[in-house]
Amino acid sequence: MKSTLSISSLSRQVLLRETRDYLMIALGMILYGIGWTVFLLPNDITTGGVPGIASIVFWATGFPVQYTYFLINAFLLMLALKILGFKFSIKTIFAVFTLTFFLSLIQKLTADMHLLQDQPFMACVLGASFCGSGIGIAFSSNGSTGGTDIIAAIINKYRDITLGRVMMICDMIIITSSYFVLKDWEKVVYGFVTLYVCSFVLDQIVNSARQSVQFFIISKKYQEIGKEINALHRGVTVIDATGLYTGQEQKMMFVLAKKRQSTTIFRIINDIDPTAFVSQSAVIGVYGEGFDHFKLKKSK
Numbered sequence: 001m002k003s004t005l006s007i008s009s010l011s012r013q014v015l016l017r018e019t020r021d022y023l024m025i026a027l028g029m030i031l032y033g034i035g036w037t038v039f040l041l042p043n044d045i046t047t048g049g050v051p052g053i054a055s056i057v058f059w060a061t062g063f064p065v066q067y068t069y070f071l072i073n074a075f076l077l078m079l080a081l082k083i084l085g086f087k088f089s090i091k092t093i094f095a096v097f098t099l100t101f102f103l104s105l106i107q108k109l110t111a112d113m114h115l116l117q118d119q120p121f122m123a124c125v126l127g128a129s130f131c132g133s134g135i136g137i138a139f140s141s142n143g144s145t146g147g148t149d150i151i152a153a154i155i156n157k158y159r160d161i162t163l164g165r166v167m168m169i170c171d172m173i174i175i176t177s178s179y180f181v182l183k184d185w186e187k188v189v190y191g192f193v194t195l196y197v198c199s200f201v202l203d204q205i206v207n208s209a210r211q212s213v214q215f216f217i218i219s220k221k222y223q224e225i226g227k228e229i230n231a232l233h234r235g236v237t238v239i240d241a242t243g244l245y246t247g248q249e250q251k252m253m254f255v256l257a258k259k260r261q262s263t264t265i266f267r268i269i270n271d272i273d274p275t276a277f278v279s280q281s282a283v284i285g286v287y288g289e290g291f292d293h294f295k296l297k298k299s300k
Contacts, residue, residue, distance in 0.1 A: 021141040025095050028137035033102040035130025038110050043123040046178050046191035047131075048171025050076075050147030056174070059181040076150040091143035092150065124190050128197035135198070136205025168199045211259040212283050217269060219276035222251045228268045229255055256283070 040047060054068040073096070080092060116123040151170060175191040218241070219225055226236040234257045241252040257265060262280065269276050 021091065021143065022094060024141040025091060025138045025143040026098050028134040028141070028143070029095055029099040030102050030106075030134070031130050031137065032134030033099060033106045035127040035132075035134065037103060037106045038113065038115060039123045039127030039130065040194065042114065043116065043120050043127075044187065045120065045124050045127065045194055046175055046187050048174045048191070048195055052171070052174040052178065056178055056181055073147060076147065080150045091141070095138055095143045120190055121193070124193050125197055128194040129201050131194075132198035132201030133205055136202045139202070139206050168195060171195045171199075208259075213257060213259050213262055213280055214283050215253070215255040215257070215265060216279040217253040217255065217276055218250060218278075219253070219269070219273045220250070221273040221276070222253055224272050225269055225276070226253055228272065229253075229257075229265060232257070232261055232264060234261065234265075 036047070039045075046052065050068075050072050053072060057063050057068045077092065116126070172192070172195065175188060175195060178191065179185065179188050217225060222238060226238065229236050234255060237254040239252045239254055240249065242249050255265065259282075266278070269278055
C-alpha cells in the first residue's frame with residue numbers, strides 16, 4: 001500500500017513538472033511572438049534562424065517560404081528525435097504550433113499599433129529582448145522554437161558551448177547572407193544588433209536557471225533538517241566534524257541545490273533550528289543526477 005502511494009505521488013510530481021514545462025514554453029512563445037511581430041517585423045529588421053533562411057531563398061529564387069521553412073524544420077526535427085530524444089521533439093513541436101497560433105493572434109491584436117517607427121534601434125533592442133527571453137524560457141523547460149535552436153541544443157549536448165554562442169554563429173552567417181539579396185547594409189547592421197541582444201538575453205535566462213549553490217550546515221537537529229531538504233529532491237551528505245576550539249564532535253551537512261531553492265532551504269533551517277550555523281556559496285558547475293551532464297570530447 002505504501003509503495004502504491006509513493007508511486008502515485010511520484011506520478012503526480014512528474015505530471016505537475018511536465019504541465020509546468022508546457023506552460024512555461026507557451027509563455028516563452030508569447031514573449032517571442034510579441035518581440036517579433038510588435039517590434040521587429042513592422043520596422044523591417046532582419047532576423048536569423050530558419051525564417052531568415054526561408055526569406056533569403058524566397059528573395060533569391062521565389063520559392064515559397066512555407067515550403068523552405070517546413071523542409072528545414074522537418075529535417076532538424078528528425079535529427080532532434082534521434083539525438084535529443086522523443087521528449088525534446090514533442091515539446092519542440094508543441095512550441096512551433098504554439099508560436100504559430102500566437103503569431104497570428106498577436107498580429108490581429110496589434111494590427112493598428114505602430115511602435116517606435118522612427119526609432120529602429122530601440123525597436124531592435126526591445127524586440128530582441130523579448131525574443132531572447134522567450135527562447136531562453138523555452139530552453140529552460142526542455143523545449144525549443146525549432147530551427148537553429150535545435151542545432152544549438154544538439155551541439156550544447158556534446159560540447160560545453162553556450163546556447164547563445166552557437167545560435168549567434170548560425171545567425172551571423174544567415175544575416176550576412178541576406179545582403180546579397182537585399183543589398184541594404186543598414187538592415188544587416190540592425191540584424192546583427194538584434195542577434196547580439198537576443199543571444200545575450202538567452203544566455204542570461206538559461207544560465208540563471210542552471211545556477212547552483214552549496215551549503216554547509218552545522219546543527220544538532222541535522223536529521224530533521226536533512227529530511228525536509230530531501231523532500232525538495234535534494235541529497236544531503238552528513239559529515240563527521242570536530243570543533244578545533246571546543247573539541248566537540250558534531251554533524252555537518254553538505255547540500256548542493258539550485259539557486260532558486262536557496263530561500264526554501266534557509267526557511268527550512270530557520271524553522272527547525274534558528275541557531276544553526278550555515279555557509280552558502282556559489283559553485284561554477286555541478287554534474288551528476290539532478291544537475292548537468294558531463295560534456296566531454298569523445299576520444300578517437
